[in-house]
Amino acid sequence: MKPLDMIKLASKTTLILGCENTQPERVMIIEDDKALAAHCQTVLETAGMKVATLDKPEHLFESISEFNPELVLMDLCLPNVTGAELAALLTQTERWAQLPVIYLSGESSSALRNQALLRGGDAFLEKPVDKKLLVSLCQARIRRLRELDRTRNLDSLTGLLKHGSIKEALQMQWQLTQRRPQIFSVVMLDIDHFKAVNDTYGHAVGDLVIAAVGTLLRQHFRTTDTLGRYGGEEFTLVLPDCDVSQAEQQVNRLREDFGAIKFRADSKAFSCTISAGVADNKQFLTDSADELLNRADKALYDAKDGGRNRVVSAKL
Numbered sequence: 266m267k268p269l270d271m272i273k274l275a276s277k278t279t280l281i282l283g284c285e286n287t288q289p290e291r292v293m294i295i296e297d298d299k300a301l302a303a304h305c306q307t308v309l310e311t312a313g314m315k316v317a318t319l320d321k322p323e324h325l326f327e328s329i330s331e332f333n334p335e336l337v338l339m340d341l342c343l344p345n346v347t348g349a350e351l352a353a354l355l356t357q358t359e360r361w362a363q364l365p366v367i368y369l370s371g372e373s374s375s376a377l378r379n380q381a382l383l384r385g386g387d388a389f390l391e392k393p394v395d396k397k398l399l400v401s402l403c404q405a406r407i408r409r410l411r412e413l414d415r416t417r418n419l420d421s422l423t424g425l426l427k428h429g430s431i432k433e434a435l436q437m438q439w440q441l442t443q444r445r446p447q448i449f450s451v452v453m454l455d456i457d458h459f460k461a462v463n464d465t466y467g468h469a470v471g472d473l474v475i476a477a478v479g480t481l482l483r484q485h486f487r488t489t490d491t492l493g494r495y496g497g498e499e500f501t502l503v504l505p506d507c508d509v510s511q512a513e514q515q516v517n518r519l520r521e522d523f524g525a526i527k528f529r530a531d532s533k534a535f536s537c538t539i540s541a542g543v544a545d546n547k548q549f550l551t552d553s554a555d556e557l558l559n560r561a562d563k564a565l566y567d568a569k570d571g572g573r574n575r576v577v578s579a580k581l
Contacts, residue, residue, distance in 0.1 A: 288488070289315040290407040293334035295351065296321060297343055298371060305338060305369075305394060312400045322346050325354070329361065331441065336406045338390075338399075341370035352386045363413065365406040368395065420494040422472055424480025431493025431501045432558075438491070438503050439554035442546060450512035452502035453561040454541035457573040459498040463539065466530040474498075474528060474537055485519045501558070506528045509545040509578050516541045524574065540568040544579035 290310055296302040297320050299530055306316045317332045319325065322343050329337075337355070341348040348368050355361040366386040387406060392546060419429040426434060438449055456462070456474060463471040482492045482500065491503040504512050520539050527534045542564025544557050554561065562580040568577040 271336045289313055290336070290403065291315045291332065291334045292336050292338055292403055292407075292511050292570070293329060293332055294318045295325070295337060295339040295343070295348070296320065297340060301369070301392070301394070305399065308394075308396050308399055308492055309403060312404075314403065322351055325351060326358075327444075329355075331439075331444065333437075334364070335410055336365045336367065336403055338367050338369060338403070341368045341389075347387065360488060363410065365410055367402060367406065420479075421478055423482075423494050425479050425482065425500070426491065426493035428493070428496050431491065431503070432554075434491040434493070434560060435501070435552045438505060439546070439557070441473060447505060448508050448545060448547045450502075450504045450507045450509055450543055450545040451503065451561045452512055452516055452543050452558045453495070453499065453558070453565040454502070454539050455465075455497075455499040455565065457538045457569075459537075459539055462535075465534070466533075470528065470530045471498075477526060477528075478523065478539070481519055481523055485515060485522070501561075507545075508547055509543050512545065512574050513578055516543065520574065520576060538574035540573045541565060541576045542568055542579065548581065559575065 290309075290313075292314050294302050294305055294316060296305070296318070299320060302318045302320065306318055309316050317328065317334065319328050322345075339348040339351060343351070348366075348370075352366045352368075355364055355366065365512075368386055368389045369392060370389055370394040388402060390402065418426055420427050425431075441447065442449065456478065459471065459474070462474055468527060475494075476500075478500060479492075479494065482502070486492060486502065486504070489505060490507075493501045493503075495501040502512075502516075504515070507515070520541065524536060524538050527536060529535075542561045544553065544560040544564060546557060549557060549560060564577045564579040568575045571577065
C-alpha cells in the first residue's frame, strides 16, 4: 500500500529474488572410463553446469570436500570398489548424507539395481547415456537439494545462513586453507542499542531493521562471500581472498550506508548504527576456525566499548 516503505520493499524483493539460486550446478563424476567421463562432462558443461571428475575412488573424501558438489554421477562398477559401497560411505557422513547420487550402469539386473539403491543412491542412468535425460535428471535432483538446503539452512527473516550453517561454512573455509593456503577474514557485527529499538518501536519494526542489514549485506559483498545471521541482531561474515584491511574497508562502507537509512514507525523517523570486529587468518596463522571467530567477537566488543558505530580489527 502507498506510501511505500522502501526499506521493507527492498527487503522483500531481495528475499524473493534470493529464492532463485543463479550459481551453476556442481556435479562430480566418478568414473574410471575416461572417455565416458569426458563425454558426460562436456554434456553437463554445455548445459551450464560446473563439473569435476574423479577416476581414483580412494581420493573421494579429499576431492569431494574441495569441490563441494551438489550431485555425484558415479559408475556402479569401479576398480576394487562398487559405486554402491561409495554411496553407503557418503550416507554415513553427516555432511554428505543428503547428497544425491546417480549411478551410471550397463547392469540390467533389477535385483542388483535395487540392492544398490538401498545402500545409497537416487537413480540409475543406463549406458550409453541419453544426453537430455542426463541433464534433466541432474537439474531436477540439484533443484530439490537446493530447496531443501534453503529451508533448512537459511534464516527466514534475512535470507542469510543460520547460526549452525555459518559456523560450518567458516570451518569449511578454514579446512580448505589447510590444504591450499588462502587468506580469508572473519567478521562479527551487530546492531547498536537494538534492545532500545524493540522496546521503543516494537518487535515488528525491530525485525525490519534486521532484515535491512541482511539486504545491505547481500548488496555490499560478493557471491563468493558467506553471510550469516549468527543470532538475534548479530551477523557473521566469512570473506575469502580478503585480508583484514580490505575487510575493514568493506564493512565500514556497509556501516556508513546502514547509518544513512531512515526507518519509520508511527510517523517517527529514526536511524541505527552497527559495530563490527574483524580478524584474518594471515595475522593469526595458528588459530583454529573457532579461535578466529572468537578474535573477531572480541574485536566487536572492543568496538562497543570504544563508543559503537565503528569497526575494530583484532590485535595480537
